[in-house]
Amino acid sequence: MQFIAGSRPIRQRALLGLSLLVGCLFRAPAHAWLMVSGDINIVNSVITPDGPPTTGNYRFFDLLAYGGDSVLIAGGDGMLSTANIRHDLALWYSYPWMDSRVDEGLLTPEDLEGVDLLIQILPDRPYTPGEIRAMNHFFLDGGNVFLMGDNGTQSHRNAHLNQLLEAMGSSMRILDSDIDRGFHVAIGDQLATDPPAYYPFFDYVGELSYAAPSEVAAGEGTPLVYASGMQPIIVIVPEPTSLSILGIGGLLVIRRRST
Numbered sequence: 001m002q003f004i005a006g007s008r009p010i011r012q013r014a015l016l017g018l019s020l021l022v023g024c025l026f027r028a029p030a031h032a033w034l035m036v037s038g039d040i041n042i043v044n045s046v047i048t049p050d051g052p053p054t055t056g057n058y059r060f061f062d063l064l065a066y067g068g069d070s071v072l073i074a075g076g077d078g079m080l081s082t083a084n085i086r087h088d089l090a091l092w093y094s095y096p097w098m099d100s101r102v103d104e105g106l107l108t109p110e111d112l113e114g115v116d117l118l119i120q121i122l123p124d125r126p127y128t129p130g131e132i133r134a135m136n137h138f139f140l141d142g143g144n145v146f147l148m149g150d151n152g153t154q155s156h157r158n159a160h161l162n163q164l165l166e167a168m169g170s171s172m173r174i175l176d177s178d179i180d181r182g183f184h185v186a187i188g189d190q191l192a193t194d195p196p197a198y199y200p201f202f203d204y205v206g207e208l209s210y211a212a213p214s215e216v217a218a219g220e221g222t223p224l225v226y227a228s229g230m231q232p233i234i235v236i237v238p239e240p241t242s243l244s245i246l247g248i249g250g251l252l253v254i255r256r257r258s259t
Contacts, residue, residue: 032142032239033199035064036165036172036221039213039233040085040122040150041183047088054185056207061092063201064146068116070099074107075121075148082122089119107131112138121148123160132167139168139239151214152176158214171219172235180227183211190226198238199224 045057065071071093073086086102093100103111112118112134127135139145147165149158158174165172187207195202202224215231216223223232 032139033144033236034139034168034170034172034221034239035144035146035224035234035236036161036174036216037146037148037213037234038150038174038177038216039210040082040148040154041211041213042208042234043085043089043148044211045209046092047085054207054209056185056205057209060205060208061089063204064119064144065093065098065117066201068144069097070115071117071119072101072103072112072115073119073121074103074123075119076104076124082124086121089121107134109134109137112143115143117144117146119146119148120161120164122150122154122157124157126160127164127167132164135164136168142239149174149214149216151178151212153178170221170237171217172221172237173217173219175215175217177215177231178212179215179229179231179233180210181212183209184228185209186225186227190228190230192222192224195224196222196236196238199236 042057042060045054046061071090073090075086076083083102083104086104090100090102099114106128108130115138118135118138135145147161149161152158155176158176162173185207186209191205191208192202208225210225210227210233213227213233215227216233216235218232218235219237221235221237223235225232225234227233
């Protein structure tokens, strides 16, 4: 995919950008969350005109970064087609006050310093123990993590995300299924009507386009978006349920990010 300049509605982006700036200037106390998507195509309506032009996808991605000023997008070595998605999404977040960048190497604690939102998109390789430790520290320190997988055609990459979920002590899993082929729009009871208190912004999404996702086993998480058969395809969990990761790499000192 290639980013197409001017493909985003100017008025919509202006309003969303203003809301992000307000959230950045007047930060609420941090409530870290871990979110998993079984669909990469939710980004299509944001970075290209290929998907249905639903404003809900714009709101979904902008609200992920609400209250923060730094987004890091990772998951690959830059050699595969998904690298374009990562770079185009980084451009989406390119507000004047937002530090938005792509990291296609090995993630280190230094890479995550000062980052508010980490987005991992279809990783091209397994995570190293050092990367898992760095992401564990980041999450327990109040950082938000969004893992984007896809349907069964990407089972090898989903496996890397499931590896990370297991290491983080989460029972959420991408199931490598293939449901709702073609583009669909989740609306009504396909969206959580009572989103968790630690992520109230989801109320503002309203609709979300998706295509051929995998079901996500919710485990201890809360489904936010369902496919037409009411299978969860986007699930979220707050930080406290993932504290079992302390076993990797020694004892972690848990502290909250300054706000």
